[in-house]
Amino acid sequence: MTEDVKVDIQDISPIPNAPKCFSWKNVNLSVTVNKTKKQLLTNVSGEVRAGEMIAIMGGSGAGKSTLLNTLAGRIGPGELSGDILLDGKKRSPRNWTLQCAYVEQDDILFKQLTVFETLRYSALLRLPRTMTIAEKEARVNSVISQLGLTGCKNTPIGDELVRGISGGERKRVSIGIELVTNPHILFLDEPTSGLDAFNAFNTIQSIKELAKKENKLVLMTIHQPRTDILELFDKVLLLSVGKVMWFGSTTDAITHFDGLGYKLPPKTNPSDYFIDIITIDQRDEKLREESLKRIALFQEAYEKLVVSNPNPSTPPEAVETSTKVAWPSLWINEFFIILHRYIINMTRDKAVVFATLGQACVNLLIVSILYYNVTNDIAGIQNRIGVFFFLTLNMTFGNVMPTVNAFPETKKLIKRERAAGSYRATSAYLAKVASTVPLVFIVVIILGTPLYWIVGLYNNVANFFTFLLILLIQALVANLLGLMIGSAVPSATVGQIVTPLVLIVFVLFSGLLLNLDTAPVFLRWIQWISFLTYTMKAFVQNEFNANAVFSCTHQPCFPDGPSVVKSYGFGTPDLWGSIAVNAGLGVAFLILGTIVFSYSSKPLMRLK
């Protein structure tokens, strides 16, 4: 159906005037490392015109990614000078976000979605709200056919368990995600890395055709491309130690180096040869000296060439007028589209679903064996407290750890989508929070319902539902804490180190392992934010406040439930007070998490 809908690509782009030339002149970038200035780029100049595809090439550490990121505006701190201009004008950040696309080296994709679904979500999130869903799907179909993905349109991206699309197709999907909005300028970081020669050629050829057909400006870093790939580039920019060795066509480069005494040997791939002669040879000191001299010669020769053929472009005065563009979708639409994507991806991930449900069943089995039918004596009191502590710990670690592990990867994906101006941070974060609720709810029901009756907790329906509520809030608060930590840490590895420390402190202050009155005064406040404490208090009060009389065959004697609550110091706040404080802590983690996430997923944007 959607195949019949025609979309004019000019209507898609929020910046209607396609640029004709993107240029950079005398770009210098330095950073300070250990109080020493490190020059990463030196006087780098070049340009790409509409319809052209340009390769930035050089040995490892030559500065290719640094240059690409600098030109795309994706750099962190550092001293940057020079002019980076679009049609001779300085760029406006908002326009730039909407005009250019950046395809990262790593393909971070939702593994359970099909190719079509992946691009469809991108279209739903990024295309203007004035377009209908049918028009957005038509755009997706057109990108799919442009990139030669029709054959795998309904194949899942795939993961370690489910075989999905090939590496080349993954790369094209990553490109397609960016192409749906019809960006005028395309940056690609090593789009052929990890691909075999055939896939590498097909990928670059698709991009080349697109650049030509739609007058796009394409700039990419690439590692020693095969001859047939090299021929697809209109120009190459050869870099060594952050300096330009050559900028122009490959044929002219061969003649240029030949003139300097470095003739391309017969039957040699020019890109291999270029890299060989412009890379610092680290094998020994003598070879290093020789290569440095050679690189200095190339730099000097290229500078002379530039001086003798000055670029007539005039220095910039104007700044591109910033176009006021609304977010592509309403907040609420963003929220539901992102939520839908999470839920679909999660429910199809059978391994995760089964592992989570399986874990709940195993926990139920352990508790059933150890705590079956508790008695109304001192042993029964101890066992009840044991069950509550087990559940509290289980819901905490079982929710926080997996979330902290998985979220930094999701954050990378969100950062990429935010860099393209797709949606707001708040909708992305709240959708992530909401997406965790169904599975948490199911686990609580599966574990909590039979457990309550098997253990033989207080036989009253109201107490049973209160028990489930306490368990659910504990699991949700733990999830919110996990998302907050996941938002703050730069990687899953850091998260794995930090999280147990945070949780252990909370556990210590949960009221069972430490007499809070003897804890150092300056640390006692931790008990007020240890949500585990309130869960324990709520569980214990729900069970014991109205509980039956206990037999007093052992000392200490607890004649009734309330005396148990009192002796453990779990009486204040009262049951509903404890539940309310826990819910309040959840809200606090949610607000803090949203703030932290907004900052940590903020894309870099530094335009000269």
Ligand SMILES: Nc1ncnc2c1ncn2[C@@H]1O[C@H](COP(=O)(O)OP(=O)(O)OP(=O)(O)O)[C@@H](O)[C@H]1O
């Ligand atoms: N922020 C930074 N601080 C310090 N050094 C940096 C920084 N960014 C890049 N570098 C250094 O600049 C040099 C160029 O790095 P870059 O990643 O651009 O190289 P590359 O040509 O893309 O290499 P590769 O092909 O191996 O990815 C490297 O020596 C790198 O360590």
